[in-house]
Amino acid sequence: RKEVEQDPGPFNVPEGATVAFNCTYSNSASQSFFWYRQDCRKEPKLLMSVYSSGNEDGRFTAQLNRASQYISLLIRDSKLSDSATYLCVVNNDYKLSFGAGTTVTVRA
Amino acid sequence: EAGVTQFPSHSVIEKGQTVTLRCDPISGHDNLYWYRRVMGKEIKFLLHFVKESKQDESGMPNNRFLAERTGGTYSTLKVQPAELEDSGVYFCASSQRGLAYFSGANVLTFGAGSRLTVL
Numbered sequence: 001r002k003e004v005e006q007d008p009g010p011f012n013v014p015e016g017a018t019v020a021f022n023c024t025y026s027n028s029a030s031q032s033f034f035w036y037r038q039d040c041r042k043e044p045k046l047l048m049s050v051y052s053s054g055n056e057d058g059r060f061t062a063q064l065n066r067a068s069q070y071i072s073l074l075i076r077d078s079k080l081s082d083s084a085t086y087l088c089v090v091n092n093d094y095k096l097s098f099g100a101g102t103t104v105t106v107r108a
Numbered sequence: 109e110a111g112v113t114q115f116p117s118h119s120v121i122e123k124g125q126t127v128t129l130r131c132d133p134i135s136g137h138d139n140l141y142w143y144r145r146v147m148g149k150e151i152k153f154l155l156h157f158v159k160e161s162k163q164d165e166s167g168m169p170n171n172r173f174l175a176e177r178t179g180g181t182y183s184t185l186k187v188q189p190a191e192l193e194d195s196g197v198y199f200c201a202s203s204q205r206g207l208a209y210f211s212g213a214n215v216l217t218f219g220a221g222s223r224l225t226v227l
Binding site: 002004031032034042045046087091095097098099100 | 143152153156164199206215216217219
């Protein structure tokens with residue numbers, strides 16, 4: 001079983017829509033969690049950190065469910081610039097484990 | 109603030125040759141990490157430096173890979189001799205504090221990556 005699993009998508013949504021997707025992790029002892037965003041052939045960039053039950057930053061909301069071992073990301077009022085691959089990242093033993101990414105495409 | 113800088117951005121070499129990748133972390137970041145993404149796979153951890161010391165090198169695939177961080181500043185990752193399966197994108201990242209700390213100072217900032225193609 002992979003350490004971090006994500007629905008690869010793609011999620012194709014119109015501008016202004018809400019899109020949400022999940023990530024599951026296998027290690028119940030994982031200490032902290034992150035969502036990174038990666039544009040094509042670019043480096044991963046931090047979107048948000050999740051240390052407790054969740055986090056909200058503008059149009060982006062992350063929720064953590066430790067009992068079920070999943071983290072979700074919700075994007076409200078999608079913009080064209082939100083088109084990217086979203087990487088679920090888990091802190092396992094003080095090194096990061098990455099999911100393969102969820103691709104989101106926002107269309108005009 | 110300058111970001112994490114990696115060089116070269118792309119390297120194409122023949123199987124059996126040697127390649128050295130360089131990473132300049134953000135100034136003042138004691139923690140430096142190397143990660144790798146091979147085609148079609150997720151990004152995987154290679155190793156972690158704290159200053160000039162190797163904190164964790166459990167992700168290094170084999171002894172053809174050698175990482176150094178002399179003086180605790182920039183780091184190099186040498187692959188010798190390169191094999192076809194070494195092709196991929198090698199990312200370097202740095203942070204002020206390690207992932208044992210739950211604060212913004214532990215957030216990793218990634219470089220743009222060095223794409224390695226072994227023919």
